[in-house]
Amino acid sequence: MPTPPGTPTVSVVLPTYNRGHLLPRAIESVLAQTYTDFELIVVDDGSGDDTPAVMARYDDPRVRYIRYEPNQGANHARNVGIRAASAPFISFQDSDDDWFPEKLAKNMAAFETAGPEVGVVYSGYWKYVDANENRVYIPLPWVKKRDGWIHEELLRNNFVTTQAAVVRRECFDRSGYWLEGLPGKQEWELFLRISRDYQFRYIDEPLLNSRYDPTGISENRTGIYRSMERILELHHDDFAAHPAILAEHYVRLGLQWARAGEFAKGRNYLRRGAALQPGNWKYRAAAAAARFGEGPFNRLADLYLARDAAASRP
Numbered sequence: 052m053p054t055p056p057g058t059p060t061v062s063v064v065l066p067t068y069n070r071g072h073l074l075p076r077a078i079e080s081v082l083a084q085t086y087t088d089f090e091l092i093v094v095d096d097g098s099g100d101d102t103p104a105v106m107a108r109y110d111d112p113r114v115r116y117i118r119y120e121p122n123q124g125a126n127h128a129r130n131v132g133i134r135a136a137s138a139p140f141i142s143f144q145d146s147d148d149d150w151f152p153e154k155l156a157k158n159m160a161a162f163e164t165a166g167p168e169v170g171v172v173y174s175g176y177w178k179y180v181d182a183n184e185n186r187v188y189i190p191l192p193w194v195k196k197r198d199g200w201i202h203e204e205l206l207r208n209n210f211v212t213t214q215a216a217v218v219r220r221e222c223f224d225r226s227g228y229w230l231e232g233l234p235g236k237q238e239w240e241l242f243l244r245i246s247r248d249y250q251f252r253y254i255d256e257p258l259l260n261s262r263y264d265p266t267g268i269s270e271n272r273t274g275i276y277r278s279m280e281r282i283l284e285l286h287h288d289d290f291a292a293h294p295a296i297l298a299e300h301y302v303r304l305g306l307q308w309a310r311a312g313e314f315a316k317g318r319n320y321l322r323r324g325a326a327l328q329p330g331n332w333k334y335r336a337a338a339a340a341a342r343f344g345e346g347p348f349n350r351l352a353d354l355y356l357a358r359d360a361a362a363s364r365p
Contacts, residue, residue: 059113061089061140061155061217064132066125070146071101080149080259082111086156089142090115094132097122126229126237133223142217147262150214154258158217161252170226170249171242173216175256179263188257197253202246206289206296209239211251214259216242222249233281234274240282243289276307298327302334305341314345 095118161172190210226244290297301324309317318341325338340348
């Protein structure tokens, strides 16, 4: 369906909560885009800081500000933004990150050459991993398939960050909106659903900075582990069709929960992972070490998690 005259092609949704001190950098990186056919919808998820005053400084007609109370989480804010959006394409920004000026232009140029089977265009990005400005390029080398039907590759782990993606509006109607109440890994859960129904197109260059924030959701480790459990439940049939992938997730969860003080839960996941891949001696060793108590287990976990950090999620 053609869009009505005056309707922007892209709606940029930016959820924020108590990030008034960071918000201008994120907003200005959107307003500085060389591609100008967009609206920016800033959704204030019940902030208690100076966010309303910060937003009052913007009189650009492309900027819309939605505020509500009380705080209901980033996924709720994103869904509010999608429902308020008028464009056929939805892009997402986070309040602590910044886009490069040609990000939207390159995303939309990729859509111009893509068929309707492509629902998401995304790119690489720089991920800052600590307060010392150390950064890595994502996706990491272990990602083998980044274009086309990438559902199986996404089952291994997420490599599509929210801020790098532009999504056809119809994807949310067909595959569903953001899952509210999930404390972590929200983008992975969403893109797992969309990747069942649509192909993805990848731009192999960094088009944004994903900044390090020690107060961000990625630092809520137990929340991330619970989210992982929830995602494995929600998408169990897909994971079960790939037992090697499911076993890897069980073993990783087992090590993480055990190190987080939930040793009995961790030991159970280790057993499940080893049972799915009885020929994997590393999994059998991890399950065996757990049977001998926390001391032997922790020594093995140190080695495994040090290796696993190189393949951490975006």
